[in-house]
Amino acid sequence: MGLVFPATDYSVAIEIGPLVIKWYGIAYVVGLIAGWQYVRRLAGTRRIVLNVEVVDDVLLWIVLGVILGGRLGYVLFYQFDYFTQDPIRIFYVWNGGMSFHGGLIGVALAIALFARRREIRILSVTDAVAPAFPFGLMLGRLANFINGELYGRPTDVPWAIVFPGGGDVPRHPSQLYEAALEGVFLFALMLWLAHVGNAHRRVGLLSGTFLVGYAFARVVCESFRQPDAHIGFLWSGITMGQMLSVPLAAVGFWLIVHAKRSE
Numbered sequence: 263m264g265l266v267f268p269a270t271d272y273s274v275a276i277e278i279g280p281l282v283i284k285w286y287g288i289a290y291v292v293g294l295i296a297g298w299q300y301v302r303r304l305a306g307t308r309r310i311v312l313n314v315e316v317v318d319d320v321l322l323w324i325v326l327g328v329i330l331g332g333r334l335g336y337v338l339f340y341q342f343d344y345f346t347q348d349p350i351r352i353f354y355v356w357n358g359g360m361s362f363h364g365g366l367i368g369v370a371l372a373i374a375l376f377a378r379r380r381e382i383r384i385l386s387v388t389d390a391v392a393p394a395f396p397f398g399l400m401l402g403r404l405a406n407f408i409n410g411e412l413y414g415r416p417t418d419v420p421w422a423i424v425f426p427g428g429g430d431v432p433r434h435p436s437q438l439y440e441a442a443l444e445g446v447f448l449f450a451l452m453l454w455l456a457h458v459g460n461a462h463r464r465v466g467l468l469s470g471t472f473l474v475g476y477a478f479a480r481v482v483c484e485s486f487r488q489p490d491a492h493i494g495f496l497w498s499g500i501t502m503g504q505m506l507s508v509p510l511a512a513v514g515f516w517l518i519v520h521a522k523r524s525e
Contacts, residue, residue: 265423265432273409289405293398294325300394309456310390311465312382320376320387327372328365335364339502340490362399362480363506385466385517392472393452399476400445407437414439414486428488436487443479451475470517477511480504 276283298321304310305317312320336359337345337352345352370388377384406412413425414434422432452472455461461468484503489495493502 265421267410267423267425285405285408286402289401290328290398293401294321294328297391297394297398300397301390304390304393304456308462310462311386312390316380316382317390319380320373320391323372323376324369324391327368327370329368331368331371332360332362332365335361335367339364339506340493363503363510366510383465385469389462389465389468392468393449393456395472395476396445396449396452400441400449403437403441403445407435407441412437413488415488417486433488434486436483439486440479440483443483444476448472448475448479464521466517467521470514470521473510473514474518475514477507477514480507
């Protein structure tokens, strides 16, 4: 039968009158603040080429890139027809709907504009912020689990969970798989590269490793995750998340190879 997920709506963390704060929003805020502080520490210990002042300045650009890119990515990649019928809903971000791939594109564009204005090498900035991303991803996936959303495919494994939105069928808790791979594993890898592997001496290595690591984790976890009902499988069992991860892996491998050649 599997474990039964509580039917109560746990998506709201704090509700005081008209003020409603959801766990997903808290995950975004805590992830950004914690990531910012960690990157500041890397800058202070000279494990990245940027100084603390530049790290502080780039934070606002990253926040805008995450929010705007994440939302527009979700609109374009996942529910384009739905939002074109009622475009005003694009701005209803409190109803959920963010795409990591879109957020990553948004951050990349924001960093490119920031680096151009400050006359800093783009990869120096992406290398600086890349180690912080896995922590935010972990918090986001945990929030997905608390919300009982983005659950996995039917299974009979002992740790399967019956989610309220997934019918009476036990399913993989794929949100936890993603939190472990995209978050804990990838953060540990980036931590080792930044503090032990002297990655700051190879421009592009941290950025490339993050892209490849995330793409690998996403492709693996998508094999257990239930595809979005309005999209389903694209072809031959491939999901949208897996397809979008392929170009990330390609760019990541290119950056890693380029970083090794530039030693």
